[in-house]
Amino acid sequence: MNISLAIKKSTKILKDKLIPNPELDSEILMAKTIQKDRKYVLLNFNKSLSKNDLNNFNKLIEKRSFHNPIAHLTKKKFFWNSQFFVTKDTLIPRPDTELIVENILSLTKHKNKIKILDIGIGSGCILLSILKERENFYGTGVDISKKCLNITKINAVNLKVYNRLKLYKSDVDKFTLGKYDLIVSNPPYIKTYRLKYLEKDVADFEPKLALNGGLDGLSEIRKVIKKSSELIKKNGKFILEIGFDQKSKVINLLKKEGFYINSSQKDLANNDRCIVSTKI
Numbered sequence: 001m002n003i004s005l006a007i008k009k010s011t012k013i014l015k016d017k018l019i020p021n022p023e024l025d026s027e028i029l030m031a032k033t034i035q036k037d038r039k040y041v042l043l044n045f046n047k048s049l050s051k052n053d054l055n056n057f058n059k060l061i062e063k064r065s066f067h068n069p070i071a072h073l074t075k076k077k078f079f080w081n082s083q084f085f086v087t088k089d090t091l092i093p094r095p096d097t098e099l100i101v102e103n104i105l106s107l108t109k110h111k112n113k114i115k116i117l118d119i120g121i122g123s124g125c126i127l128l129s130i131l132k133e134r135e136n137f138y139g140t141g142v143d144i145s146k147k148c149l150n151i152t153k154i155n156a157v158n159l160k161v162y163n164r165l166k167l168y169k170s171d172v173d174k175f176t177l178g179k180y181d182l183i184v185s186n187p188p189y190i191k192t193y194r195l196k197y198l199e200k201d202v203a204d205f206e207p208k209l210a211l212n213g214g215l216d217g218l219s220e221i222r223k224v225i226k227k228s229s230e231l232i233k234k235n236g237k238f239i240l241e242i243g244f245d246q247k248s249k250v251i252n253l254l255k256k257e258g259f260y261i262n263s264s265q266k267d268l269a270n271n272d273r274c275i276v277s278t279k280i
């Protein structure tokens, strides 16, 4: 069978299972199967596939038809300027989170040798993207999940920033090391009862530890704000990702812990997504 026919068949399978971008996903999984990029796939539709490749491709398509995320099947996700290694143990980096990176880069344009703490570092997508862009910044990452920290380490080595990074396995509550010029966090912020209503790709495959914000969605955010107020230097910047309906509650929490609110920003879908504040 040639590439074109295999993709045609798989597109139909995925379409029938209501996968949103069946053709694109088929092309990406074909590229993964034959270890080429998508451009090669598109330019070589008439090439025939070996039995082995066809078998492997069909297995990937079957997994995708059960809503296994593309990033889990390819083990990678592009975020900001880099390719990140991801597995089922970490949240897949989201395009909306690039807003956080953009903010930090603009806030630190003229800064030198600053120390940044990322609480709930996950794959490392936020902090490592910053370290990659700013060669004289130093980073510390904390996560309650050892598996996430292993993934961050792989990404830090791949991005050649591991020599400026320290990683700690800790609950945010218990972390007490250092003082930081800037703290960033994208904590779990989804209300527990809403988890089962998330799209299947997310609800069935991404780690609950990365998503579950407790009964009111704010239980981890509260911890992160409290801890950040202790670990941040005076006048230090705190950048926090939030859920679409949490802005006013989070602003109140921040003010109570001595933060001045600089701005709040919306994501690509026009939802409140990020709050920038300063410790006073």
Ligand SMILES: C[S@@+](CC[C@H](N)C(=O)[O-])C[C@H]1O[C@@H](n2cnc3c(N)ncnc32)[C@H](O)[C@@H]1O
Pocket (backbone or CB within 6 Å): 090, 091, 092, 093, 094, 097, 119, 120, 121, 122, 123, 124, 125, 126, 142, 143, 144, 145, 148, 170, 171, 172, 173, 186, 187, 188, 189, 209, 210, 211, 220
């Ligand atoms: C929403 S994910 C964010 C991951 C990554 N920073 C990103 O933006 O893609 C939240 C992360 O916080 C970690 N986490 C959850 N509860 C935590 C806690 N109490 N203390 C430290 N980390 C925690 C999770 O393991 C997960 O990696």
